[in-house]
Amino acid sequence: MTRAIFLALTAALIGCRSRDGTDADRLVVYSAGPRPLAEAICAAFTQATGTPVDLFQATTGQLMARLEAEKYRPRADIVLFASEIAAAALKREGRLLRFRPEAAERLRADWSDPDETYWASGAALVGVAVRRDFAERAPRRWSDWFALADARRIVMPSPSRSGATGDFVVTLALQWPEETFAGFARLRLAGMDFAAANSQAIGGLQMGAHDALIGAVDYLIYQQIARGEPLEMLYPEEGAVLVTRPIAILAATPRPDAAKAFVEFYLAPESQRRVAAAHLAPARADVAPSPARGAELPRWIRADPVAAVLRQGAILRRFQLDIERAASARALRRAAGAAP
Numbered sequence: 001m002t003r004a005i006f007l008a009l010t011a012a013l014i015g016c017r018s019r020d021g022t023d024a025d026r027l028v029v030y031s032a033g034p035r036p037l038a039e040a041i042c043a044a045f046t047q048a049t050g051t052p053v054d055l056f057q058a059t060t061g062q063l064m065a066r067l068e069a070e071k072y073r074p075r076a077d078i079v080l081f082a083s084e085i086a087a088a089a090l091k092r093e094g095r096l097l098r099f100r101p102e103a104a105e106r107l108r109a110d111w112s113d114p115d116e117t118y119w120a121s122g123a124a125l126v127g128v129a130v131r132r133d134f135a136e137r138a139p140r141r142w143s144d145w146f147a148l149a150d151a152r153r154i155v156m157p158s159p160s161r162s163g164a165t166g167d168f169v170v171t172l173a174l175q176w177p178e179e180t181f182a183g184f185a186r187l188r189l190a191g192m193d194f195a196a197a198n199s200q201a202i203g204g205l206q207m208g209a210h211d212a213l214i215g216a217v218d219y220l221i222y223q224q225i226a227r228g229e230p231l232e233m234l235y236p237e238e239g240a241v242l243v244t245r246p247i248a249i250l251a252a253t254p255r256p257d258a259a260k261a262f263v264e265f266y267l268a269p270e271s272q273r274r275v276a277a278a279h280l281a282p283a284r285a286d287v288a289p290s291p292a293r294g295a296e297l298p299r300w301i302r303a304d305p306v307a308a309v310l311r312q313g314a315i316l317r318r319f320q321l322d323i324e325r326a327a328s329a330r331a332l333r334r335a336a337g338a339a340p
Contacts, residue, residue, distance in 0.1 A: 088305035129216035146183025152191035
């Protein structure tokens with residue numbers, strides 16, 4: 001683990017107690033954002049059950065780095081990712097506890113692991129965010145976005161820095177292998193820029209530096225719209241990418257009963273209404289989404305988690321080398337399928 005990551009993780013744990021000695025009765029939860037949602041549900045769980053919770057909040061990539069560092073001395077009981085691919089990777093290593101919550105029958109079909117090692121707590125859709133004054137002119141299909149002759153006012157978060165954008169690229173590449181790489185290469189040739197992370201890409205959109213953000217995580221955009229930002233969320237007709245947010249119990253937990261109670265609590269109607277209020281799509285089919293999102297989910301596509309775990313590394317390396325950091329326009333033209 002790099003020093004920068006270590007310092008970030010250490011800072012995030014300030015105020016949390018360690019898992020030893022008199023703190024053995026505390027439940028340890030590792031969670032991706034949004035932080036206010038995780039904090040509210042952890043606090044409500046403690047109030048309802050009396051079980052104290054230590055919350056460590058970070059990005060999915062940071063959570064995976066910490067779990068790997070603690071592989072032989074695990075601290076977490078519960079992990080909540082913003083990526084099914086991450087959960088599937090832990091499942092493949094045998095590090096998740098099989099458990100079927102009472103809420104299972106109420107959850108949206110096909111969002112969770114059929115082997116019952118992780119359960120969707122909610123989901124986001126990844127599509128395109130645009131400024132309101134550009135919305136009417138914006139393409140409505142992925143194929144039309146990929147065919148744009150001028151993409152100088154389009155930005156995309158880096159898949160190597162944003163877990164959701166990485167899942168977005170992997171899903172599209174598994175769905176339409178060559179079309180995806182050729183399409184992004186054409187956009188790069190036409191001037192599309194990359195931002196380091198979602199926050200920077202959204203900031204550029206807000207300030208008017210860009211007209212469109214490809215690979216936008218919708219709940220983040222709905223949060224900005226709720227604050228009065230002149231943005232719109234578009235879902236291409238072929239399908240937006242569904243990114244579920246799995247909750248799982250680590251197999252090594254010394255407190256399986258408390259961990260199971262926490263999962264049940266997270267999937268209960270009250271907590272799921274908190275999920276909806278954060279503009280995420282709730283996992284429960286009987287809990288209404290936020291009014292900003294609307295009652296019906298748009299058409300979506302989702303990666304097969306087994307294939308995604310096996311192919312993720314190769315896909316993201318190819319994207320980084322051939323598109324994001326292409327050595328020359330000649331290399332991009334080659335990736336786009338055009339004459340060099």
